[in-house]
Amino acid sequence: MMKRRTVLGLTASALMLGVAFAPAQAADTMKIGMVVELSGGGAPAGTNFRDGALLAAKEINASGGVMGQQLEISEYDTGTDPQTSRALVQKAIDEGAYNIWGTVYSSSTIVNMMVAQQAGVPQITGSEAPNITAQGNPYIFRTSYGAQKGIPALTAYFKDTLGAKKVAVAWVNNEFGKGGHDVFVGEMKKAGIDVVADIPSEAGAADFAADVARIKDSGADAVFVYLHEEESARFLREASKQAVQAKLVGEVTLTGQKVIDLAGDAANGAVAHVGLTADAPLETFKTFKAAFEKEYNRAPDHNALKGYIGAYITKYGTEKAGAVDQEKFANTMHGLCLKAAEYPGILMDTCWDDSGEMSRPSFMIEVKDGKQVVGETVPAN
Amino acid sequence: MEQFLQVLLSGLATGSIYALAAIGFTLVWQAAQTVNFAQGEFVMLPAFFVLIAMNSGLPLPLALIVALAVSVFVLGFLFKKAIVEPMQKHGNGGGLSLIIATMALAIFLKESVKEFYGAEAQPYPPLISGGTWNIGGAIVSVTDIAHLAISLGVVVGLTLFLNRTRTGRAMQATAQNPAVAEILGVDTNRMVLYTFLINAALASLASFLITPVYLAKFSNGEYLGLIAFIAAIVGGFNQIRGALAGGLLIGVLDNITATYITAEYRAAIPLVLLIGIILFRPQGLLGTSEGRTV
Numbered sequence: 001m002m003k004r005r006t007v008l009g010l011t012a013s014a015l016m017l018g019v020a021f022a023p024a025q026a027a028d029t030m031k032i033g034m035v036v037e038l039s040g041g042g043a044p045a046g047t048n049f050r051d052g053a054l055l056a057a058k059e060i061n062a063s064g065g066v067m068g069q070q071l072e073i074s075e076y077d078t079g080t081d082p083q084t085s086r087a088l089v090q091k092a093i094d095e096g097a098y099n100i101w102g103t104v105y106s107s108s109t110i111v112n113m114m115v116a117q118q119a120g121v122p123q124i125t126g127s128e129a130p131n132i133t134a135q136g137n138p139y140i141f142r143t144s145y146g147a148q149k150g151i152p153a154l155t156a157y158f159k160d161t162l163g164a165k166k167v168a169v170a171w172v173n174n175e176f177g178k179g180g181h182d183v184f185v186g187e188m189k190k191a192g193i194d195v196v197a198d199i200p201s202e203a204g205a206a207d208f209a210a211d212v213a214r215i216k217d218s219g220a221d222a223v224f225v226y227l228h229e230e231e232s233a234r235f236l237r238e239a240s241k242q243a244v245q246a247k248l249v250g251e252v253t254l255t256g257q258k259v260i261d262l263a264g265d266a267a268n269g270a271v272a273h274v275g276l277t278a279d280a281p282l283e284t285f286k287t288f289k290a291a292f293e294k295e296y297n298r299a300p301d302h303n304a305l306k307g308y309i310g311a312y313i314t315k316y317g318t319e320k321a322g323a324v325d326q327e328k329f330a331n332t333m334h335g336l337c338l339k340a341a342e343y344p345g346i347l348m349d350t351c352w353d354d355s356g357e358m359s360r361p362s363f364m365i366e367v368k369d370g371k372q373v374v375g376e377t378v379p380a381n
Numbered sequence: 382m383e384q385f386l387q388v389l390l391s392g393l394a395t396g397s398i399y400a401l402a403a404i405g406f407t408l409v410w411q412a413a414q415t416v417n418f419a420q421g422e423f424v425m426l427p428a429f430f431v432l433i434a435m436n437s438g439l440p441l442p443l444a445l446i447v448a449l450a451v452s453v454f455v456l457g458f459l460f461k462k463a464i465v466e467p468m469q470k471h472g473n474g475g476g477l478s479l480i481i482a483t484m485a486l487a488i489f490l491k492e493s494v495k496e497f498y499g500a501e502a503q504p505y506p507p508l509i510s511g512g513t514w515n516i517g518g519a520i521v522s523v524t525d526i527a528h529l530a531i532s533l534g535v536v537v538g539l540t541l542f543l544n545r546t547r548t549g550r551a552m553q554a555t556a557q558n559p560a561v562a563e564i565l566g567v568d569t570n571r572m573v574l575y576t577f578l579i580n581a582a583l584a585s586l587a588s589f590l591i592t593p594v595y596l597a598k599f600s601n602g603e604y605l606g607l608i609a610f611i612a613a614i615v616g617g618f619n620q621i622r623g624a625l626a627g628g629l630l631i632g633v634l635d636n637i638t639a640t641y642i643t644a645e646y647r648a649a650i651p652l653v654l655l656i657g658i659i660l661f662r663p664q665g666l667l668g669t670s671e672g673r674t675v
Contacts, residue, residue, distance in 0.1 A: 039495065039500040040600075043499075043501045044501045044502070047500070173645060199644055201644055206595045206604065207395060207594060207595075207636075209392075209395065210388060210392075210636045210637075210638075210639035211639065211644065213384055213387050213391065216387075216520070217384040230501075230502045230596060230598075237507075237593070237594070238594070241525070242387075242513065242520065242522055243512070243520060243522075258501075262503075262504050262596055264506075
């Protein structure tokens with residue numbers, strides 16, 4: 001009996017000591033749950049997002065942290081599986097995450113964001129599916145605007161620049177692709193352009209021979225390619241192999257650095273509207289690109305920029321809120337506008353609305369000789 | 382019609398590469414009476430040997446030769462000596478435990494590549510690149526035609542080797558009845574080793590041809606292994622010509638389905654085909670029934 005009492009006493013003491021010391025520990029560090037795609041089909045996107053975020057976290061910590069707290073980042077690999085991502089968001093929250101960074105794939109974010117919402121934990125996502133910010137979730141914030149804001153910027157390009165009468169659309173059949181596809185088809189209808197081939201493919205698809213053959217046969221003047229990075233590269237290679245003459249146009253992913261690396265010469269001539277590009281003609285982007293290349297010895301893509309901005313959203317949002325408080329953070333972010341001159345980590349003047357959606361200027365990109373060439377800057381919408 | 386011809390040729394080109402991997406299943410089955418569930422990874426790995434060789438500064442043609450040699454040694458010689466032979470010595474010719482060992486090998490190879498080369502797809506140079514040809518109004522890719530020609534050429538060469546050379550016939554005799562072959566003076570151990578080396582070479586060739594399409598990625602073997610396995614069963618697990626027919630059939634059906642029926646459910650077609658074969662012709666389209674003592 002004595003032994004049992006002793007054990008109980010020691011346990012109680014340990015628990016009390018733990019409680020006593022916990023706030024002191026929390027005051028020194030700010031835990032962040034980085035839940036991203038580090039393996040599976042989303043690895044290129046998730047890895048870049050993580051690396052961009054880690055670079056920003058390193059800078060933030062070196063400059064004193066967030067409200068005096070050092071960022072302590074735990075990485076969780078979703079394997080590009082939505083259900084795994086949901087469990088990992090819960091795990092990150094159980095381990096005391098102040099913010100969740102990620103996921104990038106919309107099909108994961110749409111599943112895991114409810115977990116963060118229920119726990120009242122702000123989530124800073126790299127996803128772009130329109131429905132992410134249409135759920136009435138007050139804790140979700142984008143690092144890049146949704147497809148419903150980006151794709152309409154392409155309508156003028158198809159109609160006026162290319163003079164297209166007939167277009168084809170190749171899209172990935174998941175949350176990300178369906179969202180973009182629906183917006184695109186609606187925009188083409190409004191512009192009076194016929195969608196003559198509508199071709200879905202599965203995430204991770206490897207062989208696009210049949211898809212490209214259908215597009216060629218459709219007689220489309222231009223093709224809207226809305227696929228993830230690896231699939232975009234495979235599509236471009238197949239289009240090059242079958243000598244597709246129609247202009248290949250994308251939103252964000254098609255001209256990403258990873259896609260160019262994978263597709264090689266086949267990427268030349270592809271055009272995309274992008275919210276973020278490391279080659280943007282702005283000083284903040286140049287500084288970021290140089291720092292990223294020094295850190296990782298490779299060029300960053302748009303997902304690296306998202307991760308970088310995401311980390312600074314945590315910093316600036318918390319400092320604007322004036323306290324390390326998740327609810328105050330979320331309330332502060334709604335309607336917040338940050339100017340890059342004052343908050344350089346945000347890279348461009350950016351505003352968030354009440355749904356967590358963002359707006360900022362964007363760019364048109366064309367791949368020439370294996371490089372992203374930035375064309376016109378599209379104003380914020 | 383032009384589109385059909387284009388889709389057909391493209392399907393045959395991809396299918397012929399599946400066939401190379403599928404033939405590997407039949408060769409290992411005939412030589413060791415086992416199913417090599419690491420066959421997909423055997424196709425995934427040589428592409429990474431090419432990348433390593435190229436990163437060391439070798440030009441592509443030399444890198445391919447080095448990768449082929451390394452693959453034949455690792456996936457042929459070492460596979461037989463370090464896994465198949467020790468397992469077979471423990472009774473019943475290896476049996477189920479050998480099959481499980483190949484599953485474990487598949488995981489080991491996949492995870493090793495992921496560990497050393499990362500989870501992301503890697504750029505991979507095309508073996509053949511260049512232009513299109515107009516055949517009967519259909520614009521077909523030269524790459525597809527070259528892939529088809531190379532794959533079929535290798536299969537024809539292999540068949541001639543097995544049927545027309547002394548070594549090939551000895552390999553066949555070993556596959557059909559090792560005990561009698563040994564009585565007739567055939568070095569059966571050596572013949573089985575040759576079979577494993579040929580399988581590794583075929584897997585390497587499949588890797589060199591398919592990776593420019595799939596891109597070099599640690600997980601490529603999952604799909605390729607499954608498709609090759611289905612192709613081997615559909616065509617006939619104990620016949621090289623069966624594996625060839627199975628691979629071509631799946632390649633063509635996949636493309637035709639995606640073009641004319643549904644892109645969403647194209648992945649289900651090989652499985653539907655497999656179920657049909659198991660139900661109505663379990664020996665496969667060109668396979669022969671085998672009796673086994675229970």
